[in-house]
Amino acid sequence: AQSVTQPDIHITVSEGASLELRCNYSYGATPYLFWYVQSPGQGLQLLLKYFSGDTLVQGIKGFEAEFKRSQSSFNLRKPSVHWSDAAEYFCAVGAVSQAGTALIFGKGTTLSVSS
Amino acid sequence: DTGVSQNPRHKITKRGQNVTFRCDPISEHNRLYWYRQTLGQGPEFLTYFQNEAQLEKSRLLSDRFSAERPKGSFSTLEIQRTEQGDSAMYLCASSQDGGSTQYFGPGTRLLVL
Numbered sequence: 494a495q496s497v498t499q500p501d502i503h504i505t506v507s508e509g510a511s512l513e514l515r516c517n518y519s520y521g522a523t524p525y526l527f528w529y530v531q532s533p534g535q536g537l538q539l540l541l542k543y544f545s546g547d548t549l550v551q552g553i554k555g556f557e558a559e560f561k562r563s564q565s566s567f568n569l570r571k572p573s574v575h576w577s578d579a580a581e582y583f584c585a586v587g588a589v590s591q592a593g594t595a596l597i598f599g600k601g602t603t604l605s606v607s608s
Numbered sequence: 609d610t611g612v613s614q615n616p617r618h619k620i621t622k623r624g625q626n627v628t629f630r631c632d633p634i635s636e637h638n639r640l641y642w643y644r645q646t647l648g649q650g651p652e653f654l655t656y657f658q659n660e661a662q663l664e665k666s667r668l669l670s671d672r673f674s675a676e677r678p679k680g681s682f683s684t685l686e687i688q689r690t691e692q693g694d695s696a697m698y699l700c701a702s703s704q705d706g707g708s709t710q711y712f713g714p715g716t717r718l719l720v721l
Contacts, residue, residue, distance in 0.1 A: 497650075525708050527709075529712070534717070535714055535715070536612075536614075536699060536712040536713050536714040536715045537651070537699065537701075537712040538712070539709065539710075539711065539712075542708075542709055544708065583650050583651070585650070587708050594703070594708045594710070595641070595653040595656060595664065595666075596641075596643075596651070596653065596710060597653070598650030598651050598652070599650050600648070600649055600650050601648075601649075601650050
């Protein structure tokens, strides 16, 4: 069965430090992969996506992610974290059915930024 | 492009009451999805429409839940005889035909007392 694992429930990073959020997936074919961010009480905003091609993808707000097929991973990175990056981050995989694409989400990683 | 909108943003109801939520997708998107998100969890897929046709339903969608998209534009999600376990954030998303990127609305937070 398809699944997404985000091993870190909560991460605290100092402002200006680098960030890496981990995501591992289980999927039978080439997946569509996404990272979304959610601020408290809000919906989800798309940060970046991977469908095919270059395995290093750039997103909004200075984020990037690298697809590693051999490790079934799609880790999110940012070289310098800002206080406004504090939020919950969700990794998702697209399960392509005949009809559409139902996303399967991980449980999320909460990012706190310390000054 | 005003994005996906959802109404109401918050709903408090008593157990046993019926509630209905509305989702307005991005105007040119003909695919519409409903997800449920409970505290500390990621969103879970509920159901999916292509135009007015409901094409996929999760096993999470019990008989008390019904979703419609009568004219292929906005959609409603109704929960009958609400239970405390229905308390969650209900998220709507839309995408273009043939595209796999889903854009989410702000959600409707339901609290069942």
